Amino acid sequence: MLIVCEGAKTEVNYFEAIRKDKRLPTAHIAVMPSDYGTSPLQIVQYAIDRFNQTKEFDRVYVVFDRDDHLTYHNALAKAGATDKALKNDGGVKVPFVAIPSVPNFELWVLLHFRDVLAPIHRDVVYAELKKPAAYPGYAKNSVTVFTDTKELIPAAKARAEALRDSFNAHDGNDPYTDVDVLTGELLKIAGRFN
Template sequence: MARDKAPKERQRKQLERKQGRRASYDRILIVSEGSKTEPNYFREIRRAYRLHTANVEVQPSQLGTAPVQVVQYAQALFEDGDRHKNIQRRAFEKVYAVFDRDDHGSYFDALRLAESLDGKLRNDARQPVAFQAIASVPSFELWLLLHYEDIRAPLHRDEVMRRLKQHIPGYDKGACQAFAVTSEHLPVAIGRAERLAQRFTAHDACEPFTAMAELVELLTTLRD
């Protein structure tokens, strides 16, 4: 009995349509530690700025939430693709691994691995690929808190969450609409994060830091 090739044919046509909608700006792969909070935030930006889904791919790590696993999954997804997610092999110019410092034991290993991959991988156009860790110390929520407060000293993640809930009542991990709620303060948050980056780096032990400003600024300024 002949096999039904219709599902594969539909998948092929769907992929071709997605590729046909690609914009002229760089193709970006974002892999996050969190399965809801960060993906929701980035997808919200993608919708708000009408970025092409064929150019900006957002996926949570499927290998685990340890920082080094996030980087490893980002590398594997770039190199191997995922036909079930309609992601082609090496189909990006930029790859970002988003994770928190928290109390993760593999945090510094993840930073080193990401740095070792930067410019070493080649995409489907045989171009070197930018590979970057987007780390936050202590957590992603520091980035949101910077929309409301100018943080300059170390904070435990629980304190970050407590303060954030004073500004966004009911906020919790996995919350939707975080970008919509905070976006009016985005320029302020970017400025505060950049000033922190002038004093501290992702490699400092517990000083407040987030590279989120760089990635968010990129996404919000993409143009055809």
């Protein structure tokens, strides 16, 4: 599995923490930031190029935020067009999955603590996270976010699913995240190694 993230630390630290906590081998899961930049389209292109270097992956995930990125919608379209268009070294068509968050990755973290039912600016997400009823110790780039919140994943997953029932990633304004999908995939793989 190849996971290419927008952030060099926040998202990478989160997914690496899952990998380490669940003792998933690095041979099976590569988590990295995009070397091309942080725009969603650059992330998708980097993941395509990184995949093509070795073709050793069975699945590719691209993790990016809506924020104010101008290439957000193009990245969703390109990821969709790339899904099952690439073949790995075994000749198998590879799922290529966008994991968008609107407005940002931190929405996923906030969903561990409360519902978000209306459009929300990223600055408000951070402010809400730091409230005493949520995660007052939250800091961007922290390596403990997964460990600190993993017991609340079922509630966050239910909230993320409810958002998907009401909104879609393509709108780009309403709160939305697919981080639960990727988190679930990693936890499912972890179950195979236990």
